[in-house]
Amino acid sequence: MxxxxxxxxxxxxxxxxxxxxxxxxxxxxxxxxxxxxxxxxxxxxxxxxxxxxxxxxxxxxxxxxxxxxxxxxxxxxxxxxxxxxxxxxxxxxxxxxxxxxxxxxxxxxxxxxxxxxxxxxxxxxxxxxxxxxxxxxxxxxxxxxxxxxxxxxxxxxxxxxxxxxxxxxxxxxxxxxxxxxxxxxxxxxxxxxxxVRVPRTEKPVGDGPSVFDGPQVSARNAVRTPQFWCLWIVLCMNVTAGIGILEKAAPMITDFFANTSTTVSASAAAGFVALLSAANMAGRIGWSSTSDLIGRKNVYRLYLGVGALMYGLIALAGDSSKPLFILCALVILSFYGGGFATIPAYLKDLFGTYQVGAIHGRLLTAWSTAGVLGPLIVNWIADRQEEAGKDGSSLYTMSLFIMIGLLAVGFVANELVRPVHPRHHIPTPESKEAPDVQRQQPA
Amino acid sequence: MSSDSSPPSRRGLIAFAWVWVGVPLAYGLYELVQKATQLFTG
The missing domain is CATH 1.20.1250.20 (MFS general substrate transporter like domains)
Incomplete structure (x- = not known):
């Protein structure tokens, strides 16, 4: 076809x-x-x-x-x-x-x-x-x-x-x-x-940027670049941190405030899960659109840096403030959704549009890894803490600090992202005519 | 923006396409809001 x-x-x-x-x-x-x-x-x-x-x-x-x-x-x-x-x-x-x-x-x-x-x-x-x-x-x-x-x-x-x-x-x-x-x-x-239609020309809209502006990298070459693996770590860490809350949201909010005067009922916990889904969705469109204005690297600094800060606030505040807990969880989930939605545009910035769909497909293995990692961390640690006789918010304190560590790893990986070296670019007519010029371009 | 220069003949199709996906999404969001209010009332 x-x-x-x-x-x-x-x-x-x-x-x-x-x-x-x-x-x-x-x-x-x-x-x-x-x-x-x-x-x-x-x-x-x-x-x-x-x-x-x-x-x-x-x-x-x-x-x-x-x-x-x-x-x-x-x-x-x-x-x-x-x-x-x-x-x-x-x-x-x-x-x-x-x-x-x-x-x-x-x-x-x-x-x-x-x-x-x-x-x-x-x-x-x-x-x-x-x-x-x-x-x-x-x-x-x-x-x-x-x-x-x-x-x-x-x-x-x-x-x-x-x-x-x-x-x-x-x-x-x-x-x-x-x-x-x-x-x-x-x-x-x-x-x-x-x-669905593909655009007729390289410039489908007005005087905006061309589809083929910037470097173009094939999917085969992209997986050989450090940039791909940095983004793989970024996505994996961001998703792990989000899934950690999402997967256990209802029991988490119930346990967190079990020892306070403001306990959370089962129906209120279900409402909390629904609110997290709304934040997840809003983050996908909201933060991803924001990345067009402030840049992809900056928006991931926000997801990973402020995300870690939010986890820190939850850990430090414990069960002292329910509104703070809910607010921080909503922000984290909006970053979780934003991380998913912004990654294709980040890939486009680095590798061009040539095979961005195929590169995105390969990067989604980070999602599969995070899908196992996130719930495993939160559930395993909560079980161990329960066995140790802990209850309430202290069941999750260690998980929260681990999430902060994972987000810090993702933050460093994002900082390491640089433009792709020209040796990975697909050859263009210009580069074939002037190979020496291409070799002299900075990394 | 290119949408401003879209031929009038496509406007009906654009509206139909957005309604096609918008109506189920609105239903999902309505159900979500109903459930989310339980956090404050439940």
Whole structure:
């Protein structure tokens, strides 16, 4: 499939909704927990077993984004969105068959493996195209799409719950819910497939910067640069710090204020989790757009430096102030979302637009690593502290200081980011004509 | 901004596309706000 080139007069404002239709769909992955209790009771599964489709899906997201990125660059966004649509939708359809026949392995294979490929290819599908359409505001453009991934769970969570309530939580009700999900998401994502276009020329918008301004580096060369690995550490540390709170938010706020006069009820804790999701989403679009104004390096200084400060405030204030705890957690989660959404534009600044989608795909392995690291740190330490007889806010003090350390590592990695050495750039006609000049350029 | 120079014929398509993604997102945000208020009332 050749990349669909925009006809004359095509508006670039049609590209963000195309990207959103994919990201709002695949963001459903984070609402998988809605299906867990019904699956456990209908098919007699344990909590660990019912989490398998989601876990495999996230693993496949990382793998398909890392290994499928070059294919996405080669075949274009419409091909990628079509693959994402087919895989994500047929994953649900296979799961429907699995639920109807009570064959759980089919749900794991369908939602986890097949659907997971859709997650990875879908996640990176619009990134490169958005950056090419919005060379003047790449942070804002990718922020819109990646905000959609956060928004997907907000939509799917109540929608799926209502569907299970209507159809019933037995195996046939779950099968019907999976079927409706598969068909609905196919129709919804179709808009992206039909609308997405790559820009006709190198200068799609006015007198703004060109798509191909600055150095261009291939994905193969990018992973050989220290800049790639510095950004890998930056993303990994930032995500680890955010997931540390996000994954354990409800028990954390409850434990933190358990020994005070202002204890937190279960419904208030659920409200806190929802508020964190809002901060996560707002950070994706807000901070990523801010990075277009203050620069990528500066915005990551904010995420990592002020993020560490916020963790420090939570640790030092302990259970003395609930508003301070909530405020700091909201800021940290906004930085968490911002970190995800700003990274494609940071990659574009360093490596150009040539294969930025493929490079982004490879960098997402940092996300997979952080997804294991963050919860592991917070849960393991909280368990050890509990065994040691601690309670309340002191259960988390050590975790908070570890998060500060991780953010400091990320801060240093961000400071080490420099422009990519010209030897990694793809050859241009000018560089072929004047190789000596290129060799003399400073690193 | 290029959007200002978009041909009028695309305006309907742009509006449709944004409504297509905006309506489900608004539903998700509404549900989120409902749940988030529990922090202050729950």
């Amino acid at each position: 050749s990349p669909p080139v925009a006809p004359p007069g095509w508006s670039r404002w049609l590209v963000p909704p195309a990207a959103l239709s994919v990201h709002l769909s695949i963001g459903q992955a984070y609402a998988w927990s809605v299906f867990k209790p019904p699956l456990e009771s209908a098919l007699g599964l344990s909590g660990t077993q019912s989490a398998l489709p989601f876990q495999l899906g996230i693993v496949m997201l990382g793998l398909s984004a890392a290994f499928g990125g070059t294919l996405v660059e080669r075949n274009g966004p419409r091909w990628a969105m079509t693959v994402a649509l087919i895989c994500f939708s047929s994953g649900f359809l296979l799961s429907a068959l699995g639920a109807a026949t009570e064959q759980y392995w089919l749900i794991v294979l369908g939602y986890g493996f097949v659907g997971g490929i859709g997650l990875g290819i879908g996640y990176i599908s619009p990134v490169s195209t958005l950056i090419k359409w919005f060379p003047d505001r790449p942070g804002m453009a990718t922020g819109i799409a990646i905000m959609g991934f956060g928004g997907g769970a907000l939509i799917a969570s109540p929608w799926s719950a209502q569907m299970l309530e209507s159809f019933g939580a037995d195996s046939s009700g779950i099968a019907l819910a999976f079927l409706v999900h598969g068909l609905s998401y196919a129709v919804f994502m179709l808009l992206g497939v039909l609308l």
